[in-house]
Amino acid sequence: MRLARRTLFAWGAGGVALLGAPLPARAAPGRRPFTLAQAEEWDFTAKSGRRYRVLVSWPERQAPAAGWPVLYALDGNAMFEVLTGASRFLPRAAQGVVVAIDFPLDEAEAHRRDFEYTLPVAGSRRPSGGADALLAMLVEELRPAIAAAYPTDPARQALFGHSYGGLFVLHALFTRTEAFSAYVAASPSIWWGDGMLMREAEAFGAHPAPATPPRLQMTFGELEGRARPDGRGNAFFPGGARRVMGANVREMAEALRGMDGHLAALEVQEFPGEGHGSVRAAAAGRAVPFAFMPSS
Numbered sequence: 440m441r442l443a444r445r446t447l448f449a450w451g452a453g454g455v456a457l458l459g460a461p462l463p464a465r466a467a468p469g470r471r472p473f474t475l476a477q478a479e480e481w482d483f484t485a486k487s488g489r490r491y492r493v494l495v496s497w498p499e500r501q502a503p504a505a506g507w508p509v510l511y512a513l514d515g516n517a518m519f520e521v522l523t524g525a526s527r528f529l530p531r532a533a534q535g536v537v538v539a540i541d542f543p544l545d546e547a548e549a550h551r552r553d554f555e556y557t558l559p560v561a562g563s564r565r566p567s568g569g570a571d572a573l574l575a576m577l578v579e580e581l582r583p584a585i586a587a588a589y590p591t592d593p594a595r596q597a598l599f600g601h602s603y604g605g606l607f608v609l610h611a612l613f614t615r616t617e618a619f620s621a622y623v624a625a626s627p628s629i630w631w632g633d634g635m636l637m638r639e640a641e642a643f644g645a646h647p648a649p650a651t652p653p654r655l656q657m658t659f660g661e662l663e664g665r666a667r668p669d670g671r672g673n674a675f676f677p678g679g680a681r682r683v684m685g686a687n688v689r690e691m692a693e694a695l696r697g698m699d700g701h702l703a704a705l706e707v708q709e710f711p712g713e714g715h716g717s718v719r720a721a722a723a724g725r726a727v728p729f730a731f732m733p734s735s
Contacts, residue, residue, distance in 0.1 A: 478523065482543070483584070485576045492541045493581065494519040496526070497589055498534040508535035508595035509585065510730040511577060511619075513556065513604035515539025521720050522599070525727040535595070535731040538585055540577065556603035558610060560632035570607050571614075578618050597621035597730030601719055605657075606631050609691070612655060613639040616701075621654045621730050625722035626663060626715055629687040640694050648700030656706040656729045657692060658722045659684045660713030685709060 481493035494515050498507060510526075512518050519539035526534050542551055550565045559568030585591060598619045600608040605627025612622045613636070629636050663684045692707045706729065710721040 496523040502590035506592035513600040515541035601625040613643040623726040644698035654704040660718030663715035
């Protein structure tokens with residue numbers, strides 16, 4: 440593992456840098472980049488040789504004796520600032536560390552997100568199946584590096600993802616249940632692989648309940664993932680499962696509620712008037728307090 444740390448500029452210079460666009464010329468005096476306080480950017484190289492962009496923010500307050508809670512989030516280039524903002528709207532004593540993971544801005548590998556966030560499935564038009572490797576890197580390589588750099592609470596570690604990231608979060612819950620204390624799946628792609636996640640959920644329920652059951656939050660927007668009028672499937676699997684977000688999330692929740700002792704809490708939230716893209720801000724605002732909730 441190799442990593443470098445550097446200051447992250449946000450909203451002003453950083454907001455542009457996140458998009459890979461050049462900075463505007465300074466045409467007037469008194470203009471300067473806006474720096475997001477208490478934040479860093481890491482260049483992180485996994486043992487596999489794959490490079491990641493890791494964005495980290497932490498509270499201004501002194502860490503409690505047990506350490507700060509941590510929220511790990513996928514799609515960090517898009518989600519870091521909104522998650523950090525949501526954290527800083529909380530009372531100071533309730534804030535925690537946000538660790539947002541993504542790919543470098545100069546990433547040239549096509550469809551890398553499709554591959555690393557998904558389960559292996561035949562018939563996909565794009566690469567798939569890298570979720571287990573990414574999950575292992577996050578838990579076994581990145582998390583120890585974060586713990587070495589910041590005072591964090593090992594008992595309060597949460598995972599957030601949206602869309603394919605939500606698919607990844609549920610897969611992590613079902614296969615490495617005790618890796619995190621809380622899981623947040625926003626608009627999860629439950630349709631992936633014609634119901635693979637539902638089969639994983641069934642296997643999860645068939646195993647003995649974990650010694651320390653985690654909490655789960657699932658959220659979605661009212662306007663996203665409705666059935667296509669022609670009844671056809673989605674772009675990756677023509678003729679296969681349809682993306683009906685609300686119905687899929689509710690079906691998953693119903694299945695999980697029948698598994699006594701496997702979850703400490705299950706929360707489902709629909710956001711009226713939100714679509715698949717716009718729902719991310721609402722989901723982040725709900726995810727952060729859930730992730731940083733004190734242990735019972």
